Amino acid sequence: MSRNPSSSQTKNTVYIAVFAAMIAAMGLMPPITLGIIPVPITLQTLGVMLAGALLGPWRGAMASLVVVVLAVAGLPLLSGGRGGLAVLLGPTGGYLVGWVFGSLVIGALFKYWVLRRTGNTARFLAGLASVIIGGIGVIYLCGVPWTSVATGIDFGTSLVGSAAFLPGDLFKAVVTTLVALTVHRSYRGLMS
Amino acid sequence: MIAANNTSYLALIKPGWKFGALLVLSIALYLINSWTVLLSIFIVSVVLLLTARVNFKQIRLPLISLAVILSVVFILLGIQTDWLNALRSVLRLLTMCLLAYSVSLTTKFEAMLELFQQVASPVRFVGGNPAQIALALSMTIRFIPELKKVYVEVREAQHARGLANNPLAVTVPLVIRSLRIADETAEALDARGYDSEPAAFRR
């Protein structure tokens, strides 16, 4: 079945919108608590990680950017119903900026590295490494210094503070990797 | 956080001016070191918010969570450096957030979005398409409730099978259904004559 070729641009726009909506919907859901982790887990960054791992670098980054723009413009889309200019200017604004770059990096690593691995174990390990690098490394890299600059707290303390979210984020990284690899198996060519 | 028909004097100012003022003030706050000046600006920001006729219910929760973060910041900074420094830091952040609330709550969401689109319009010089960005933003707003519905449905279905708290059993179907929604919607856009080439999309 040959689809009309002009529709690929349109398709990109729709994929960005639907995944942005998914990230937003995940933030509106009540956080889940897992017995082992003390801090309740909000699913929003799971959506951010998935957008990159499933849609690739630029569509993934755009999906995250759309959520950030809508939230900053005033929609209460961030977990806990937050929104407005204050979320960007406040002490945790860097994490929001980090989402965009996080999705970008995860997407690039999935597209050019993970999906070219053969063998289930190699793919899983590469996927997990990618999500950790982009979804934790990059996001914290934007968030931690921002908090430090905005509040005046030194970098080390800010880093220690963010560690409370690390177990939850690692858990989400594992989920993202498993989900993304499962979906890529049945939806081949999602990134081509 | 949306201005629900705000009727204050702040609602009459153009969003671009409010946004610009907020940006300039935010930077200025970090350049000011005198705690008395910071305190006076803080008082101004409180007065601004109080006279903006906003619905305080809308900012109760954000204010509480901000207060929690700021108390932690205050105590940490006080112990690590000195208490005057801690006060300055907290005043800055509090002022900035109160000003941001004042802008957000007196500006219509559509107006704010339009402003952002104007700010982003130079993307067309690097091959971006502002009309397509506008469409993506509208469609996202359209699909948020739809995706929420899908999420709830998937969770209920998995609950019946005892898998409601299994993240994989919930997320995989959620993603697959999102992809299907995207495919069908793209087809609907095509059928309704949407052309992603910029020329065909004139206002």
Next chain:
Amino acid sequence: MELPSIHLENVSVRYGDRDVLKDINISLNEQRIGVIGANGAGKSTLSRLLNGLVLPTEGSVRIGDLTTSQHAKQIRRQVGFVFQNPANQIIMPIVSDDIAFGLKNLSLPKAERTQRVNETLHELNISHLADRESHTLSGGEQQMVALASVLAMRPETIIFDEPTTMLDLRNRLAFQHEISKLSQRAIVVTHDLEILEDFERVLVITDGTVAFDGQPADAIAHYRQWSHA
């Protein structure tokens, strides 16, 4: 009204190594045409061929002098499409904006867009939905809005792909009534056999071919017999 006829000549559609439609040759001239057949028989693909959403792997689909593979844009102005799932064809957050969306794609000026939106809502008796948020509509209302958004573009032909499958009985009857009132040509893919009674022509599709082509009563009889076999 003299409508350009739709011609399918030696049309085959292949998806990977699966033949979805095999060597179809038909001309469609009638005002009301039904398409029935089992799930997976190729009905949806056939309906999507008619406005260029799917292009044939072999052969050609012509509407008047236009070919879908070359004139997709013009053809979509003439041939509207209503999908099965009402939710996924509404694109804008507010109903009136959604109906205006297709008109914007036709590059109509704003005043005319507004006028057409109001007219169409009025024609379908859904003026009260104009300012509603799309996600608050019921399934039946959503399908009416989807029809409105197609009608506003004033196509000559409207294709319906199982438009009532996801509706309850009451909404199904209401929607069938709207289809029967249309002045446009309607080509309806459906599992609702009763809607076909006053149609002029019904095609039965089995395994990617036209197995029967004729009067509704005969077509339905053929389809029932095939289903029991």
